[in-house]
Amino acid sequence: MPDSQSQVLFVSQNYPPDRGGNASRTSDTCKHLVEKEDEITVLAPPPAFPHGEFTRSWTRKETYTDEAVRVIRLWAWQPTDSDPSFLSRLAYYLTFPLHALVWLLFNARNYDAMITSSPPIFIYIVGLFWKLLVKKPWIADVRDLWIDASVDLGFISKNGSLERASRAYEGLMLRKADRVSVTTTVLGERLCDQYNLNSEGVVHLPNGVDTDVYEPTNSDTEPEIVYTGNVGYAQALKPCVRAMSTVEHPNARLTIVGDGDIRGELEDVVDEEGLEDRVSFTGLVPREEIPDILDNAAVGIAPLEEDDTFEYAVPTKAYEYMSSELPVVATGVGEIESLIDKSGGGVLAEANSDKLAAVFDALLADEEKREALGKAGRNHVVEHCDREVVAKELSDVLHDVMES
Known part of the structure; x- marks a missing residue:
């Protein structure tokens, strides 16, 4: 591991007070990475998920510290309906990575490596820009087969032009990443099959949980x-x-x-x-x-x-x-x-x-x-599956990529 602290940029569509697995995974992972002597900056849009539960913000940029993790919120469209329209969802997913690209033009050289968390798959845009223009390590953390789910749930047509374009885009992006981390072995196998990825570049890092926080007290329970x-x-x-x-x-x-x-x-x-x-x-x-x-x-x-x-x-x-x-x-x-x-x-x-x-x-x-x-x-x-253990594995992968 390098003697000096590494400056790592973690790009995610969700971060607390957003709810859901992605927000909590990103938050816990980043806080444990800080404990491994990395300097972590999270790049995220304003809180907006679940949709309709947050007041819309028009602030261009907000910076604060969350338990030693530096958090930078960049303005993006925030749906206010609980079940947003397709266009509103698309605006939410696209405006953030585009704003992040502009921000990176002026700040990319301050960082040694990038981790992107998907879905949504539009986050890959930031990673590709980083890899091609900054030429520093990029780990693509993939938690979901977003395109498969979108087809199965009827959001996009099966075998239609949108599905084919989305798969071509995702495959290109993942092949450009230095490592692809996945939450389950089946997810990794399916990505390798779909996009002809080198299995040696795919690492399994389960979602996990902070077992010190979710700890039983043996209190009486209700039915x-x-x-x-x-x-x-x-x-x-x-x-x-x-x-x-x-x-x-x-x-x-x-x-x-x-x-x-x-x-x-x-x-x-x-x-x-x-x-x-x-x-x-x-x-x-x-x-x-x-x-x-x-x-x-x-x-x-x-x-x-x-x-x-x-x-x-x-x-x-x-x-x-x-x-x-x-x-x-x-x-x-x-x-x-x-x-x-x-x-x-x-x-x-x-x-x-x-x-x-x-x-x-x-x-x-x-x-x-x-x-x-x-x-x-x-x-x-x-x-x-303790998140401290998972973060240690991610830190090892990150520094292995940077050293190689």
């Missing part, structure tokens, strides 16, 4: 089933809500913590099924309150749509539940199945309301099983 995170199209939340109409435990409740595009649809299901007494929505809550919420719950749910498109995905919330010794009920295929199997920290269920209701009842009725699942999950994430 509460909890979901925390983005309330979006990729999450199989409707069957979870409908399951509450047939759960037999008299005091069982489902609490959905967070916000997103389909919250309104879920609230309609609650009204249709008459579940106002069994399902509640908190909306956004401060991130620091989430550990206490999980500590008081009995079961955490990590429902993904059962589609091969999402076989690479492991939601950050699953790690947070396990770190809190909360048994996980998950739906989906691929990596989420592997996590449940390897950790022993939960139960995999079908995204079917009756099947989910049966699993919920079985866990709520068996405290001993909940404790066993919780302890197994906690042991797994402490050993393999």
Whole structure:
């Protein structure tokens, strides 16, 4: 490792107080990188996610320090509707990297390396500019198959011109990066297959969790089933809500913590099924309150749509539940199945309301099983998925690239 501190620029579309896995991953990773004696600057737009929850800002640039991490907010378009139009989303995704390019023209030489976090894939524009004109190391951190998800959810046409152009663009960008970091092995394999990437340049760095923050207190729990995170199209939340109409435990409740595009649809299901007494929505809550919420719950749910498109995905919330010794009920295929199997920290269920209701009842009725699942999950994430451990691996990759 170099004797002097490295100046690293981390470019991300989301950073707290934005919510969601990307914001928390970026924040925790950067704070742990600072502990590894790197100087970290985060470049991000004003907080805007989930959309509609933040007041729009017109400030061109804002700079502040967040626990030794320097944060620079560059103005970008901020959607104010909870489910923005296509044009509003596109403006949000494009104005930030374009503003970042202008900023880099005057500041790029102050930094030794860049890390970009995607999605959205437009962030790659900043990395390509950096690689071609500044000629310094670039690590592309990829957390999602954004194009696949967009096709599967109907946002862009399958095999259409937009999909083909997007894939050509993403492949070009990733081949220019010095390293591509991925959150799951399946994600890495699919990127290598799609874009002919050299597998030796792809490194696996799981999403992980700060196990010191998400730490159980062994307090008494309520018969509460909890979901925390983005309330979006990729999450199989409707069957979870409908399951509450047939759960037999008299005091069982489902609490959905967070916000997103389909919250309104879920609230309609609650009204249709008459579940106002069994399902509640908190909306956004401060991130620091989430550990206490999980500590008081009995079961955490990590429902993904059962589609091969999402076989690479492991939601950050699953790690947070396990770190809190909360048994996980998950739906989906691929990596989420592997996590449940390897950790022993939960139960995999079908995204079917009756099947989910049966699993919920079985866990709520068996405290001993909940404790066993919780302890197994906690042991797994402490050993393999602690964010300090992940940041150490990223720091090693970063300095290896800089030295070579």
